[in-house]
Structure formats: structure tokens, C-alpha cells
Amino acid sequence: MAKASNTVTFELRKDTIYLNVKSSQPPRPPRIFDTSKLSEARDRLRSGDVVAIPTETVYGLAASIESEAGLKKIFSLKERPFFDPLIVHVESFKSAQRLTTNWSPLVDFLTRTFWPGPFTVVVPKATQVNSLITSGLETVAIRMPAHPLALEIIKLCGAPLAAPSANKFGRTSPSRAEHVRSEFPGVDLVVIDGGPCEVGVESTVALVSDDTVKIFRPGAITREMIESALKKWSHPVTVETLESEASPGHLKHHYQPKIPLALLAGAWNTNTKSKIERELGASFKNPTELHLDSDPAIAARELYSEMRRLAESGADLLYVIRPQDASGLWSAVLDRLERAASVQT
Numbered sequence: 001m002a003k004a005s006n007t008v009t010f011e012l013r014k015d016t017i018y019l020n021v022k023s024s025q026p027p028r029p030p031r032i033f034d035t036s037k038l039s040e041a042r043d044r045l046r047s048g049d050v051v052a053i054p055t056e057t058v059y060g061l062a063a064s065i066e067s068e069a070g071l072k073k074i075f076s077l078k079e080r081p082f083f084d085p086l087i088v089h090v091e092s093f094k095s096a097q098r099l100t101t102n103w104s105p106l107v108d109f110l111t112r113t114f115w116p117g118p119f120t121v122v123v124p125k126a127t128q129v130n131s132l133i134t135s136g137l138e139t140v141a142i143r144m145p146a147h148p149l150a151l152e153i154i155k156l157c158g159a160p161l162a163a164p165s166a167n168k169f170g171r172t173s174p175s176r177a178e179h180v181r182s183e184f185p186g187v188d189l190v191v192i193d194g195g196p197c198e199v200g201v202e203s204t205v206a207l208v209s210d211d212t213v214k215i216f217r218p219g220a221i222t223r224e225m226i227e228s229a230l231k232k233w234s235h236p237v238t239v240e241t242l243e244s245e246a247s248p249g250h251l252k253h254h255y256q257p258k259i260p261l262a263l264l265a266g267a268w269n270t271n272t273k274s275k276i277e278r279e280l281g282a283s284f285k286n287p288t289e290l291h292l293d294s295d296p297a298i299a300a301r302e303l304y305s306e307m308r309r310l311a312e313s314g315a316d317l318l319y320v321i322r323p324q325d326a327s328g329l330w331s332a333v334l335d336r337l338e339r340a341a342s343v344q345t
């Protein structure tokens with residue numbers, strides 16, 4: 001099979017989104033969304049409540065950056081520690097620029113290349129950005145999501161939205177509206193349904209200064225895509241991929257499904273099973289494979305849905321055979337698998 005390209009392009013039109021993931025699969029048809037709950041979402045956000053919003057990556061639990069009550073509610077609903085900073089979602093370049101003291105020419109170039117899209121820039125924060133958002137750091141993370149409903153809700157709210165993924169802290173991110181509902185049962189939460197997320201894994205997070213790009217979290221805007229874009233940039237730029245410790249909140253154990261996940265170096269067999277059982281101190285009656293598509297765009301899109309589906313299917317252990325390719329979008333898939341895994345062989 002031809003090697004799949006990782007190029008992701010977005011084309012936004014009124015009420016529809018086309019995400020053309022260049023892959024072996026035919027592009028999805030345009031989607032039409034239910035907009036009936038948007039005014040309730042606006043009212044709730046303006047009155048300091050939270051709303052679950054779709055983005056092209058995963059669903060977010062959003063609050064207006066101007067509402068301290070809303071920001072606090074994000075942390076309490078998610079049971080998220082305050083040391084884990086939030087991403088601010090904007091619908092215009094102007095409002096992004098207001099959040100920082102240094103919108104450098106390089107930040108401008110990269111965001112104009114990749115926004116709207118799954119690319120989060122970490123830049124020095126402006127004084128008015130609430131330190132609840134930044135966990136007291138001097139930097140703030142900003143992105144413009146490529147989902148028409150997300151952009152519309154930010155516009156309606158009249159202020160940027162801080163939004164982490166809409167899951168309990170440390171758990172698998174939601175890539176469908178029903179995942180969000182099952183994460184917060186019994187909570188009076190408006191969930192805006194924007195359909196299944198096209199990308200499926202969280203955005204690339206990168207610290208961008210005048211001449212360096214440090215990737216904290218790999219995502220669908222890959223290192224290779226950033227390097228390729230930089231060929232058109234006038235000055236030399238260093239691109240680095242950093243270990244998770246550089247980004248508070250990007251923890252070693254994260255994205256975990258409800259049953260243990262084993263990341264395997266090779267095929268499943270009885271030796272592997274015994275080894276995993278020894279390491280986890282448990283025995284498994286119904287180990288089940290989470291099969292990854294050979295196209296990384298599809299593997300990423302399906303990853304969290306499959307984790308959730310299989311965890312509810314009666315399986316007591318999930319195992320995934322480690323993809324051989326660690327480049328491009330595979331690096332994001334691998335990153336999430338390594339953090340979701342309870343055991344690796």
C-alpha cells in the first residue's frame with residue numbers, strides 16, 4: 001500500500017466543514033449541524049457557566065475567559081488540578097494578539113499557515129489573562145479551532161473561550177458528543193453536537209518564540225509540516241520536540257481508558273499475556289485488540305472512539321500493536337498510546 005500522507009487541509013464554508021485528510025479513504029461529505037442550542041450556549045457562557053463544544057480535534061469544556069466562575073467550574077467538573085493550564089480558543093487573529101505581549105513575526109507566520117486548525121501556540125501572556133487559565137505561568141496557549149460551530153460559539157459569546165478536553169482529568173478525550181454526555185452523567189451541561197471529530201487527537205502544542213519552535217505535544221500539525229512551512233520563512237528557525245515535562249499537565253499517564261491498555265512491541269501470544277498479567281498483577285479473560293488503521297489520519301480519528309467502545313464491550317484488557325512508523329501523525333498517535341498504556345512490552 002502507498003504510504004499515506006499526513007497533510008491535513010481545512011476548508012471552511014457556512015454551516016459545513018470539509019476536512020480533507022489526504023489518505024487512502026475518500027473525503028467525507030459536507031456536514032450540516034444542528035444550531036438550535038447556540039443561543040442557550042451563548043447565554044450560559046455569558047452568565048459564567050460552561051458549555052461543551054465541538055472542535056475538529058476533540059470536544060472541549062468551554063468557559064468565557066472573562067468569567068472567573070466559569071473558569072473555576074471547568075476545573076471542578078473535570079476534577080482537574082490547577083497546575084494544568086488551559087488553551088484559549090479564539091475566532092480572530094486580533095483577539096489572539098490581545099492575549100500576548102509578543103505576537104512575533106514567526107508566530108504570525110505559523111498561525112496564518114495553520115489556523116484555523118489543530119495548532120496551539122504558547123506565547124508570553126498579557127497581564128489581563130487570568131492566571132487560572134495559565135496556572136500562574138508567564139505564557140498562554142492559544143488556538144483557532146477549525147470547526148464552524150466552535151467559531152460561531154466564540155463569536156456569540158463575545159470573548160475567547162478557555163477549553164480543555166471535555167473529559168474527567170487523566171481520562172480519554174471525547175471525540176463525539178455522546179462521549180461527553182457519558183463523561184458527565186447527571187450534570188446540567190449543554191453539549192453542542194458537531195458530529196464526530198475529524199482529527200480525533202488533541203492539537204499540537206508548541207512554544208513559539210522569535211526563532212525557535214518547541215513542540216510540547218505532538219498533534220495533527222506535525223513537526224514535518226512545520227518544518228516544511230518554515231522553508232518559506234526568511235530566517236533560520238530551530239524546531240525541537242520536547243519531553244512532556246516541559247508542558248505542565250502533559251503527564252506520563254493520561255488519556256487512560258476504563259480498562260488497562262497494553263502497548264505491544266510484537267504480536268499477541270500466550271507469553272505476552274502471561275507477562276502482562278504478571279506486571280499488572282491480574283488475570284484477563286477477555287483481552288481484545290484495538291486495531292489501528294494503516295492510515296495514521298484514520299488511526300488518529302478512530303483512536304479514542306475505539307478505546308471507549310471496546311472498554312464498554314466486555315473486554316477486560318485492550319492491547320494495541322505498536323505502529324512501526326513514528327513519523328508525521330503517527331508520533332501523535334504513539335504519544336497518546338504511550339500515555340494511555342498501563343503496560344508496554
Ligand code: TXA
Pocket residue numbers: 055057058059060061084085086087118120122134137139140141145163164165166201202203204205216246247248249250
Ligand atoms: O485539541 C485541543 O487542544 C483540545 C481542544 C478542546 O481544543 N484541548 C485540549 O486541552 O486538549 P487540554 O487542556 O486537554 O490540554 C491542554 C494542554 C495542557 O495540558 C498543557 O499541557 C498545554 O496544553 N498548555 C496549556 N497552556 C500551556 C502553557 N502556558 N505552557 C505549556 N503548555 C501549556
Ligand code: MG
Pocket residue numbers: 164165173
Ligand atoms: Mg485533555
